[in-house]
Amino acid sequence: MTIAQIFPAAGVSPLTEDRRPHAVVIGAGVGGLTAGALLGARGYRVTVFDPLDAPGGRAYAHRQDGFTFDAGPTIITAPWLFEQVWAECGFSLADDVDIRPNDPFYKVRFDDGTWFSYSGDAAAMEAEIARISPEDVAGYRSFMEESRRIYEVAFLQFAETPFHSLRVTAEALAKLVRLGGYRSVHDVVAKHFRHPKLRTLFSFHPLLIGGNPFTATSFYCLIAHLESKHGVHFVMGGTNALVQGLARLVERGGGRVRLGETVETILTSGRQATGVRLLGGETVAADLVVSNCDPATTYGKLLRHHPRRRWTDAKIGRADYSMGLFLWYFGTDRRYDDVGHHTMLFGPRYRSLLDDIFRRKTLAEDFSLYLHRPSASDPSVAPPGCDAFYVLSPVPNLAGGQDWTDLAESYRARIAAHLEETLLPDLGRHVVTSRIATPVDFRDRLLSWQGAGFSFEPKLFQSAWFRAHNKSEELDNLYLCGAGTHPGAGLPGVVCSARIVANLVPAAADLAGAPASARSPGPGGAR
Template identity: 75%
Template sequence: MNIVGRFPRSNRQPADNRPHAVIIGAGVGGLTTGALLGAKGYRVTIVDPLDEPGGRAYAHRQDGFTFDAGPTIITAPWLFENLWSDCGGRLSDDVELQPNTPFYRVRFDDGTVFDYSGDRAAMEDQIARIEPRDVAGYRSFLDESRRIYEVAFEQLAHKPFHSLLFTAKTLARLVRLGGYRSVYSVVSKHFRSDKLRTLFSFHPLLIGGNPFSATSFYCLIAHLEGKYGVHHAIGGTNALVRGIASLVTRNGGRIRLNETVTEIETEGRKASGVKLSSGERIAADIVISNADPATTYGHLLKTYPRKRWTDSKLALGDYSMSLFVWYFGTNRRYDDVLHHTMLFGPRYKGLLDDIFRRHRLAADFSLYLHRPTASDPSLAPPGCDAFYVLSPVPNLTADTDWETEAERYRTKIQARLEDTILPGLSQHIVSSRIATPVDFRDRLLSWQGAAFALEPKLFQSAWFRPHNKSEELENLFLCGAGTHPGAGLPGVVSSARIVADLVPDPADFLAESRQRLGGPAHS
């Protein structure tokens, strides 16, 4: 289906001789890349199998409720402000971002509640009530988080790791910062309390990492949140997605929805276009994949003689956990529940071992509860609340039969919420839907149903991840959660910037075309 979607078309018709960039996937990474390449002078076509843009940041709309499908926590808003500026606009003209204060509420299994924020005095007061000696540890942890942030994020998140020499020099610096340690080991150095060790180490789970194996580079998140805050978009995160999509179309780009790329076509060692499930072929000067890199190499290039990302190499990778997500609406409001709530279960390391190492569905769980109507009532009918609750679960390397397990698991989560922070929940549910690891595999084409592609461990980060400029083919580039710098909205936006800096200047294609045709270039 050849459509632009429900986005305004530009009155300016694209010049026929602009080099053509075809992007596989209309997730945040693909859309951001498309917006930047359109501003750079490319003719852009984005192809996606869903009926609306967004990928993992899709929105489900049913029964008068709007449910963000995936990411809900927006950090580093300046990344989006810069994107709009580079595309000739202002973020505030299209999207309204508002801060969350506190960032989120954390509830431990014994009922202890902690409001996590950027207010250091309030944080120290709460820490002192749990373990007075850890106030000093909090200060030293934030100082270490800042040092890591200044190198790993400010200096390196927007740099491609394609050169072994650059990688070696960079890793030497990061090793001096303790990058060989896990997030949990760094946090434990600063805090005595097990509760506080959990509180300050769980952040890698937001991007698919196990705090006990994720490189300590991800300790930077604490400083990132403290410096820029945690935000939400009015209308939901998908309103931000739609804003980025409008940047694509207003520069003459096209977003073709309900269409699936089945193959990346090649000429020699160059990517030359894509083939769709309909049989249609779309020629391209460059191809950018926002798909899971394992899907890109394992399916879209399955017949190409790959040298690095072979089937055996892909099979040996450690992939992130998956997610069970229950979206539900209630016919009453729970006004004492914040926008973001973390509910920790009785186990921490044991649960994560079950998810990441033993690959089995545990009887207990920890949950993230999203209540966007705490900040934006427009996402539900009057007097109602919209929610989603997310539980990390093993990916599809586990033997869980989700067809039979899903409803039982949902019922257990409902009971847990009803017993803790949503009293009477079962009597007030008026809208419901679920997503399991099978949906991540079948709907989002995620390898092994992993929600965040490769697990972010030291030797699956930076140079060790699939490169933004493909190692297998010329004119093939990768963006999104599975490539450098990784998952999360800041990560995928940074990956798009890397690609936009790496692609050839459009003038190079025009000069080559003129030389080949002996006259004005045509595309």
């Protein structure tokens, strides 16, 4: 099955045989599709393989009973990155995808019932802060200034810089250390704010990319400035509509997205990746391979047969992985028009809850939640008069040993009861469709190591050079993109990782003189 069969689009021409160098991309997530589209624009013939029945990976969409539920990412903070991708492929993002701003960015509810409206308006933010702690208004100003300084180095200078050499890394780290990168996000926030609610409010952002605010490097304080400068956006039709657009870009460039196809092994000869073998036995030759898989899966499974120097099984086992995610997707037969697009519901504990999740890996009785109501802005994702929701709870990854077969329904019921008590009255009587996802789904369906929601935890010594490199150390023509690679998780990070890959690969013209056998499909063909 191909993307054109699922999401037909005018302007996508039937594929014809060509002799361009062949790039195989493993995984049709945002990173893989972005890399595939850019490589196609740079002269490669591209084939993307994905085991799911539709593209997206973590950004898949569940469609049931007339509702559309984005499976994962819901927040767009850097739409210009996608505009650049479309432009490089010769198209306009606006012709394919409708991205609109959220205002406010989030509504935040603290456990005592206090609300905070989080936006990009500095005056409005200062007024909100003054309601809670007037003496912290000055701290907000100094924090946002520090966030700007970090953004201008960590994001503008290094988000698309490959960290493959120790020299580049040393130069970069010298700058980042001067910015206090050895501190945690919470350490920086606590320097500026005195009130515990505000310390929670301005330090929670690393959780959106799999990090513990108490251990995530302070580089991620840049998110506050990124949001205030460029806004928080959503995609009409859901984030997966952006995925569909990326998949069409691949095909417009003469590439192909093959769905329902699982890559079992990356084939190698010496230090070269020569292609891939699919679960059904088909082999597909390639001039280069790009993996959008979790790096632990890439090295621990797809290259399990290949001698590895850095990414050994021992190193993969020692790494720290992000928390797991419990998600409940549900639709109601009524609307809750007083609930916004994005709502954060903080529980009674902060640091000790995060210790339970990240360090002790125990499933606590309490929780903090993110509630997504896209039908607040886009009625098309639900039937008339209805609402579409998902609620996300950070939980331990599978290293915690929880049996989600037994726990899933009771945990969902606890979350439902809390939402009914705090935000969604009579919820139990109005749910008309429902599904859940646990860390087991991330492991089995998305091939995520330990069922982690965001691959490696974004700590200082798992960032930049210490993270999985975008150009593999193990094979000369293997490249990696996605959440587990530099610069990290989240849609901006994943897109930047794909751009790094596109900038690192050899020019297609340089490979055009390679033997035909190196570029032609293996048994069964790639087309």
